[in-house]
Amino acid sequence: MKVSSGANVSMSKGKTVQSAQTVCMHVLGPARTDVRVMRAATALAKAGFQVSVVDIERESTRPAEEEIRGVWVRHVIIPEWSVSSKSFDPRFLVRALVVLMRSIFLLLRTPADVYHAHDETALPSCYVAALLRRKPLIFDAHEVPSSSLKSAGAQGLKARLKRLFLVVVPRCKAVITISPSIVEVFRQHYRCREVCLIRNVPEYHVVARSDRLRRYLHLDPDVRIALYQGNLQPDRGLDSLIRSAAFLEPNSMLVLMGRGIRDMQSQLEALIASEGIAERVKIIPPVPYEELLAWTASADLGVIFYSPDYPEVQMYLPNKIFEYMMAGLPFLSSPVDAVAEVINTYDVGQVLPSLAPVDIGATINALLADRLALERMRRNALEASRQDFSWEKESQRLVRLYHGIVGMPRAEVHQ
Numbered sequence: 001m002k003v004s005s006g007a008n009v010s011m012s013k014g015k016t017v018q019s020a021q022t023v024c025m026h027v028l029g030p031a032r033t034d035v036r037v038m039r040a041a042t043a044l045a046k047a048g049f050q051v052s053v054v055d056i057e058r059e060s061t062r063p064a065e066e067e068i069r070g071v072w073v074r075h076v077i078i079p080e081w082s083v084s085s086k087s088f089d090p091r092f093l094v095r096a097l098v099v100l101m102r103s104i105f106l107l108l109r110t111p112a113d114v115y116h117a118h119d120e121t122a123l124p125s126c127y128v129a130a131l132l133r134r135k136p137l138i139f140d141a142h143e144v145p146s147s148s149l150k151s152a153g154a155q156g157l158k159a160r161l162k163r164l165f166l167v168v169v170p171r172c173k174a175v176i177t178i179s180p181s182i183v184e185v186f187r188q189h190y191r192c193r194e195v196c197l198i199r200n201v202p203e204y205h206v207v208a209r210s211d212r213l214r215r216y217l218h219l220d221p222d223v224r225i226a227l228y229q230g231n232l233q234p235d236r237g238l239d240s241l242i243r244s245a246a247f248l249e250p251n252s253m254l255v256l257m258g259r260g261i262r263d264m265q266s267q268l269e270a271l272i273a274s275e276g277i278a279e280r281v282k283i284i285p286p287v288p289y290e291e292l293l294a295w296t297a298s299a300d301l302g303v304i305f306y307s308p309d310y311p312e313v314q315m316y317l318p319n320k321i322f323e324y325m326m327a328g329l330p331f332l333s334s335p336v337d338a339v340a341e342v343i344n345t346y347d348v349g350q351v352l353p354s355l356a357p358v359d360i361g362a363t364i365n366a367l368l369a370d371r372l373a374l375e376r377m378r379r380n381a382l383e384a385s386r387q388d389f390s391w392e393k394e395s396q397r398l399v400r401l402y403h404g405i406v407g408m409p410r411a412e413v414h415q
Contacts, residue, residue, distance in 0.1 A: 020050045021406045024112035024129075026103060028121040031055035031073050035289055035319070036142060036200050037118050041071040043395035044402060054106050056099060074110060076102045104128050113406060114138060114173075120145045120165070127168050136173035136405050142200075144182055144312050145169075166190065173405050176398070179317035179338045196401050200319040202293065204390035207327045213255060213298040217282055224252040224368045227299035227329070229292070230320050232268060232283070233261035237307030237334070240355050242271055245281035247361025252368055254281040254303075257295065293327045301368055302331030304339060308355065314338070324349075326385040330377035332363060348381040 023044055031037045031053045045051045057075035065074045078099060103122075107115065107129035116138045117126035123139055130137035145165045169175065169190040176196045177183055186192045213225055226248075232238060238256065245254045260266070265283060272278055287295055296302070302324035306313040317338040324331045331349040333339045343349045352363055367373065 020048055021113045021402075022050045022111045023052070023114050023116055023402070024107060024110045025051065025053045025116040025118060026055070026107060026122040026126045027053065027118040028056050028099065028103075030057055030059075031071075032068050033289075034118070036140075038069060038071070039200075039203070039391055039395070040116075040118075040140065040198075040398060042069050043391070043398055045070045047399045047402070049402065050111075052110050052112070054103060054110060056103075074106055076106055078102075100125050108132065114402065116140060118142070120161075123168060124164070127171070137171070138401075138405070139169060139172045139175045141175060141177040141182065141186070143178075144185055144315060174401055176401070179315055180341075181315035181317075181338050185315065194401075196397055198394050198397050199317060199322070199389070201322040201389045201391050201394055202319075202326050204326070204385060204392055205293075207293045207297045209328070210294050210298040212295050216284065217253075217255070219253070222251055224249075224301075225299040226252065226254050226301045226303055226332075226364050226368070227296065228254070228256045228258070228303040228305060229286075229296060229323070230258045230318070231261055232256065232258050232264045234264065235307055235310045235313065236305055237309070237355065238264075238268060238305060239271055240357055241303065241305045241360060242268060242277070242281055243275060243357035244360035244364065245277045246275060247358050247365075248280055249365050249368070252280075252365065254364075255299065256281070256283045257286060259286050293323060296323055296327035296329055299329055300374070301364065302329045302349070303364075304331055304333040304336070306334050306336055308334070317342075322385070322389050325381035325389060328378045328382045330367070330374055330381060332360075332367065346380050346384045348377050348384060 025037065025041055027034055027037045031041070037053065037055075041051045041053055052072045052074060054074050054076065057077045058079050060077055060079045062075060062077065064077070065072065067073070076099065078095075103125040107125060112129075112133065112135055114136050115126045115130040115133075117123040118140045119142045126137055145162070169186070170192060172192070174194040174196055175186050175190075175192045176198050177186060178198070178200050180197060183195045183197050186195045211221070213219070213227070214221060214223060228238070228241065230236070241254070248254065256268070268283060272281055272283075302320070304318060304321060306316065314337045316336055321331065321333070321339055321342060325348055332352055333343065333349060334352050334355055340351050343351060350363065350367060352360060354360070
């Protein structure tokens with residue numbers, strides 16, 4: 001694939017003026033609520049690139065185009081569209097084809113020196129646009145390709161998609177992904193020329209401790225809270241986590257804060273009722289991302305939990321571990337290789353020795369009772385966030401990657 005030769009040049013008052021390189025990103029969801037997409041887009045905009053995002057908007061009342069944080073966002077408005085379904089549905093394929101064609105049309109109408117596909121769902125349309133425009137393509141893989149297809153009926157589709165990715169991914173100018181394990185998958189299985197690790201971490205700021213969760217739940221100040229934040233979805237194995245609440249000490253509570261995927265929340269609420277632990281575990285709705293860390297900092301312990309029935313979770317490096325750390329919150333995690341590496345390197349938490357509810361409860365109790373360990377891990381988490389895990393540092397890799405692709409020397413980019 002031919003690489004853009006550089007920024008456009010014009011003459012102004014006898015001087016050569018170099019216009020900004022243009023980037024067109026694409027995501028199959030609302031960009032305004034996708035933290036990863038907006039972080040990348042705004043980082044490039046601050047570095048002097050002109051950035052547009054073509055997204056899928058479900059709210060029909062939104063304008064066709066709008067500016068968000070210095071990024072021009074152009075919407076394909078399809079109210080009924082969703083990419084969260086994990087089951088095979090022929091009607092979904094028809095809708096997907098409609099979205100594909102409309103996305104390609106809008107991508108081709110958006111000026112771009114580089115196309116940037118966020119996640120595998122946006123890759124086909126971005127690939128077509130980049131191919132027709134003869135522009136370089138970047139694939140930003142938020143997880144292992146096709147790992148979201150779980151049902152038996154989707155296995156045939158998964159196999160076809162894998163063959164498609166084996167053709168498309170090596171033709172990308174670069175691949176970006178979120179964990180070292182997934183970097184190796186792309187290098188070994190997809191013959192990628194360049195794979196860049198850019199972790200999904202928050203922008204650095206100091207987070208004050210608060211009491212928001214206790215106030216929201218009307219709890220006494222001495223109640224200890226173990227917090228799970230994130231989507232409530234099947235591959236999390238949250239039934240075992242919820243059952244562990246029966247084994248918590250009387251002054252401890254488990255709180256799950258997140259959005260239910262399909263009917264998962266109602267299933268978990270039914271489980272809480274049947275186990276008779278409604279006073280020991282609470283499910284509360286998600287909060288705006290701008291407020292999230294303030295809520296996180298009001299817990300005593302974070303929890304990261306994945307079901308062992310999904311082998312690909314071993315490669316996950318979820319953004320919530322960096323949110324916990326920036327909020328100064330030690331955390332427990334189910335055995336996940338990439339997460340365990342962070343825990344062992346920085347001493348910011350523990351890996352659960354077992355996923356049996358009684359063992360989860362015992363581990364939570366032991367760590368909550370060890371005030372010295374919690375304070376040590378808290379200090380380590382805050383220092384690791386300040387030194388190593390901030391978007392300011394991660395975004396430098398993104399900008400350097402773009403400099404190499406467009407051939408623009410660093411000095412020519414506005415900082």
